[in-house]
Amino acid sequence: MKIRIYEETRKVWNILAERNDPPDLALEMELHKKVLSFFQVGACYYFIFNAVRGELDYMHPGVSEVLGYNADECTITEMMSRIHPEDVPGFLEFEQATVDFFSRLPPEKVLKYKARYDLRLRKANGEYVRILQQATCIQHDETGAVLRTLCVHTDITHLKPTGRPVLSFIGLDGEPSFTNVEIRKTLTPSREVLTKREKEILRLVLASMPSREIATHLNISKLTVDKHRKNMLKKTGIKSAAELVVKAVKEGWV
Incomplete structure (x- = not known):
């Protein structure tokens, strides 16, 4: 099952598959702390995803506190196998929509957006928690193709115990946001509620x-x-x- 989900998702990522491996990227812990300060609405962990290889370059040990797994257990295939079966179709659609969205951005705007959606993941004890995934590009090539992303997973079960998963693209540095995106429909900026x-x-x-x-x-x-x-x-x-x-x-x- 986990291999099938991974293979389906790799088809979505294949837009980058023929590129060479991205160069090494040195990320200092202070950068992580700065980014994470925006996401602490619950217990969280983060990881670096290599979009070219379809692998995790790094998994934060905080995953053990949220899900109960050791960081070295958390390969991309293992993480996908923990998605709630009912959320798998939506996960694949959200990943496709995210790739489509970032592929249409001009290179200078790739770093100015984050994708966010929620889904349920199975903990080591068999229980499911609702996770808010927020992903932002931290490395791209000269054409704007995403090479690596920083992803933050936050447990929001206490905020959203039930409900339909939703996808949003949040604009940074004054860029417009697209919230509650309807899959396969033309994106129009949502009305900005807050300044x-x-x-x-x-x-x-x-x-x-x-x-x-x-x-x-x-x-x-x-x-x-x-x-x-x-x-x-x-x-x-x-x-x-x-x-x-x-x-x-x-x-x-x-």
Whole structure:
């Protein structure tokens, strides 16, 4: 079963299959810490995916805390074999849509997007958890073809215990986002609910950072931070910060 899923997914990745191996990439831990600070809405781990080889270059040992497996057990085929059977068709469709999306981007914009979707993975004890996968390109060639991606897996079972998996492409550095993407339909930018500054603050709220620390981090006053937080609640019709966090994760706003 796991080999079949892997072979089907490799067909999707074949757009890169004939390229030479990507050059070595040195990633410092501080980069990981910076990226991970945006995703701490639950227990998480991360890995580096080599799109050319269809293999994992690195798996963070934190996977043992989330799923109960040792990092050295986590090959790409093993990870795919742990997908809930009902989520396998959607996983293949999401991967195809993601490859299509990044293939259409001009080279200068490949690093300005992250793909995110959720699916259920089986833990070592046999239980299933809902994982939010967020992937961003960290290395591409001169044509913009993706060579390596950094993927973060976050346990969001407490935020989304049930429901249909959804796919979104989140624009960074002012690029438009495409949320709750309908597969095989023309992409049109979704209406941006939050401003760029509000998204910055929301990401830090998701990282459990209090308003005073957010103000210091962004070099603005705490009063300004509090004003932005109130505006976000008003614009979204949500009554509390906790509800805002849940809605942001479900809707793919950040």
